[in-house]
Amino acid sequence: MKKAKILAARKAIDCIESGKTFAVDGFCGIGVPEELYIALQERFLQTGKPNHMTMIFAACQGDMSERGFNHLAEEGLVSTAIGGHWNNAPKLQKLAMENKMTAYNLPLGVISQTFRETAAGKPFLLSKVGLKTFVDPRVEGGRLNKRTTEDIVDLVELYGEEYLVYKTRPIHYALLRGTYADQYGNISLDHEACKLELTAVAQACKNSGGTVIVQVEKIVDTNIPAKNVIIPGIYVDIIVPVCQKENHQQTFATLYNPSYSGEVHISLPAEAHTHMPLNARKIICRRAAMELQKGSIVNLGIGMPEGIAAVAQDEGEREKITLTIESGPIGGLPLSGLDFGAAANPQAIIGQASQFDFYQGRGLDQAFLGLAECDERGNVNVSKFGPKIAGCGGFIDITQNAKMVAFCGTFTSSGLTVSTGDGKLRILKEGRIRKICKAVQQITFSAKYAIQTGQKVLYITERAVFGLSSHGLVLQEVAPGIDLKHDVLDKMEASVEISPSLKEMDTRLFRQEKMGLSIQ
Incomplete structure (x- = not known):
């Protein structure tokens, strides 16, 4: 049996040839092979090689500053990037927005699943995810700049229904990470917070005739138990034992917490x-x-919606629902910031592609996502704002398929200040940016598709709640203390329908004491 080579990071990276395609796996600050990225950047800056690479990734890896993909943001190193989420790597975003690389943004779940199709030798993934959004070739085709012209998404009709065709491509190198490696090159994920799609990426690379490079915490003397092997040694070509602990943190915020990897159950963090x-x-x-409904399987998006778990916890109702994260954890407490993607005390951690199988098959009862920009038709944009590419991440996979979806965000942004008292809301200072507009900059959530599938959709702000009808947004609730015309209608760059049964939002929302939430 051929055994994997054991090399230092730079020696491993020296094996990479220019003009090839490489795939990486990780989620924000989780599972990042940081030492490999540092070595890749170092080699390029010293030699100009490898260059003109194509990079494929599902979730963006980075700390919003220097780490993760920000190491790869050297002009000429990556000439094409196909990714699901871009927000954590502003330096890579900058190259895309300045037309210095060809760049695509596709749904995170779709890319995760496409690795499996590549591994199986299939030419494409067939999916409804992305229909009528900016990913649809009739809209933008997922292209992020003028330099990007090739269509990598097609539209077909089968048995009277529309589908998107996501093309696969060979993977020549895979840069991955695990916890331990044994003498056979088998890789385990003992200390990792997520499984992601490591097996599929390794298989896809191996079956493309490529080279699989895995950064590990340690090479162990004993054999890893068979059930604990996530990347079998037969897929692994090079193992890189990490040199510096800071290049192998569990997340970019946490060196190591065994409750994130499901090894122990601990008291929930104080902030919970x-x-x-x-x-x-x-x-x-x-x-x-x-x-929230009792027994629901729920996904909470990053940012604003994370607070829903805190409210449920405060009200003693959180155990009535099961929270899930697109990266694979089920149950427990989803974490935020640079820990996002991990959960404390998860009940289970499954593969990312498998999690999206469940989501896309309409297994999610409820999803609560952010509301960055919304138009009068009910479309939502969270993926692109002027020169900033956040990327859609799993937003499309989740919002398009959850049985019920609610978008949560302030009515205006940049400076909004409010006060409460006697169960009423007052606007002390209005935000400079009006978030409800005539037309969004990019369609990340398609209201037209939601209407077509009969999905229940809500848009929740601090002063108003909207529903979705075939005509677009419908104003259903207004906060007590708010002037309908001055504080709502005049603060929108849009025309919306007003429900004939318009009512006040519950006064308990605006009082200091607990609201007495009861999830039924």
């Missing part, structure tokens, strides 16, 4: 029990929590 201050965010999260 901290009462949120009564501000616009808490009002929104309280109103969203009123939509």
